Amino acid sequence: MVNNKIKAAEENLLPVYNRFPIALDHGEGMYLYDTDGKEYLDFAAGFAVSGLGYGNQELNDALKAQIDKLYHTSNLYYHENCGIAARELNRISGMDRIFFTNSGGEAIEGALKAARKYAYTKKNGRYEFIAMENSFHGRTFGAVSVTGHDSYREPFEPLVPGVHFAKFNDLDSVKALVNDKTCAIILEPLQGEGGINLAEQSFMEGIRKICDENDILMICDEVQCGMGRTGTMFAWQGFGVKPDIMAMAKGIGNGIPVGAFAMKEEVAEYSLKPGDHGSTYAGNPLACAAVRKVIEIFEKEDILGHVNKVAPYLTKKLDELVAETDCVTKRKGKGLMQGIVVTKPLKEVNAKAVEEGLLIIQAEGNVIRFVPPLIVEEKHIDQMIEKMKKVLA
Template identity: 75%
Template sequence: MVNKKIQASEENLIHVYNRFPVALERGDGMYVYDTDGREYLDFAAGFAVTGLGYNHKELNDTLKEQIDKIYHISNLYYHENCGEAAKELNRISGMDRVFFTNSGSEANEGALKAARRYAYTKQTGRYEFIAMENSFHGRSFGAVSVTGHDSYREPFEPVVPGVRFAKFNDLDSVKELINDKTCAIILEALQGEGGINLASWEFMNGIRELCDENGILMICDEIQCGMGRTGDYFTYQGFGVKPDIVTMAKAIGNGIPVGAFAMTNDVAEYSLRPGDHGATYGGNPLACTAVKKVIEIFERDHIVEHVRQVAPYLEKRLDELVDELDCVVRRKGKGLMQGLEFNIPVAEINQKTIAEGLLVIQAQGNVIRFLPPLIMEEKHVDEMIERLKRALTR
């Protein structure tokens, strides 16, 4: 029988999402609940968004208070929460200037424009980008143009020209693509949609060196892997490198739609000028209130340190599944961004985990992603493993 609530929500919609047959109504901590009151343990966190979990009272109260004051003004005017949120993002990222957007795709759009504007201002004649195979940077035209999956780009050809793709973790393949037109290299230090692929130390530091040697900007997309998920505020920090431009979104607002791209002063000096870029809702008081409060809670509650403490237990339990079940090929990832590669169709696994009250998500390469809220405890790992094993053996 068709769920009438799901059927009603689908009327008048264009069907571009492969939705699961679940109508979610509310959440609390590590759990979400459907319209029938059924509980689901969430190891997806809305695609790595709800780092602090659901129904966080302190964050909720702060947002409600801001709504009663003002939640939108033109970005022609200042609002103190915007400046304070930007200051905090710069502090934890090591950057110097921030531009707020509404999403991760928009953050990457802004970063690409900033890189080209930098080249234009310095009159270098550079305009090409090097991106990585299996990468994912969003679905807007600029973002999809640097996304390393043909299936995302081909339906919308011709996309933005001047993009070439190197092999992830193959520094020689990057070197072969560099020329006097290359203005920036964009990459994820830990690919999410592409299959949970972690960059090597040599690759990340090699990219930084190549950029320095050739006058190229390094753009790190931290939209999914950033904001504490891998045991540092941003994954590039674990490699000891500093990019020129960083993009972020998702967990910086814990579910409030907000993104940002940040850059060093050296880049900002030659980059975007008034009128070059804009976003009607970018940097609005409500979104910036969320960013500011999320960072405050992360700091006070030592969320990043907590990730470092609990991540090894998640890795251990997933490794046990690799040893125990023939259908599991290997584990890969870092921190609380983990993946299991299977030798059976993962779409079927997703359906079965939902039936067991567990939410996980797929990735390229026959991989299931585990992206729990960062407040996860060991008991939640045990519960997840129990539900996952039931799903895999049913």
């Protein structure tokens, strides 16, 4: 039965993903189950999406209730969930204006357009972006254009012009690229795909200072590192360095496809106006019901408090794995977004992990990425470590 399901997918889907040969059926809490009933401990969370895990009944009930009422109109009309979800996202993000999207890539597109329009409205002649090496911002044209990996960029060139790449955590390399055409600097406070690289406090503060002194916008990509993963609702809050524009997605909907870009009031005043940007499905009642309920559950169940309680245990156990395992050389990251550098081939490590009933994902630099649901407990971390010891033996 499973083979037939996989065969149907292989014969009909465009082969752009390196999928594992398992067909998942359902999930519960920290675990996923395939159609044969095999259990998998999930430390991938659908690429850092399912912060509340699987089968959260309160969220499920809210989504089912909304489906029975209304799940699409268009953006020509208001609906209650959109306004409330926007208000709540602004409140927890510290921003002022929100535009909903369908994905993180779309959120980045909107952020880039907002920055360009801001410069256009101010008539300052600015249009260039400074992005970071080893960054990843998505796979649409604008997002790929500011992604600092040649392998993602080269097949699709020429891309959006006026993008320059600085070295992450090297403020001098950023300063060397700033000129009178720079409209924005974009970065992830914690790089995910690029290898779980955490920004230094001085780097974040330095970027903010450069932007303030040169009328440049600071854009933070919080698509993966946001929504509680680092111990604050959004990663920039842990640095106390507020961006002008930020992009979010993944965890804000716990698996319902939804993203958003948000901005300060001044940026909104000088940037996108009616007709400049739009999306047929973005901000629909179902997606916004998910955002609204996810935020409610986060605060009611003190998910941030839980992350800050359990993350030190994950750090400790990963540090022990580094000390005890010859093929593991380093731990990186923060909160519940961490990684280990291994000397074994990642394809081999991932395959063995699946055999052991553990789901993990990789990142650049031979890094195994651990981004579990935020409801993870110490007992789950212990289970993961035991499985990883077998995988890495």
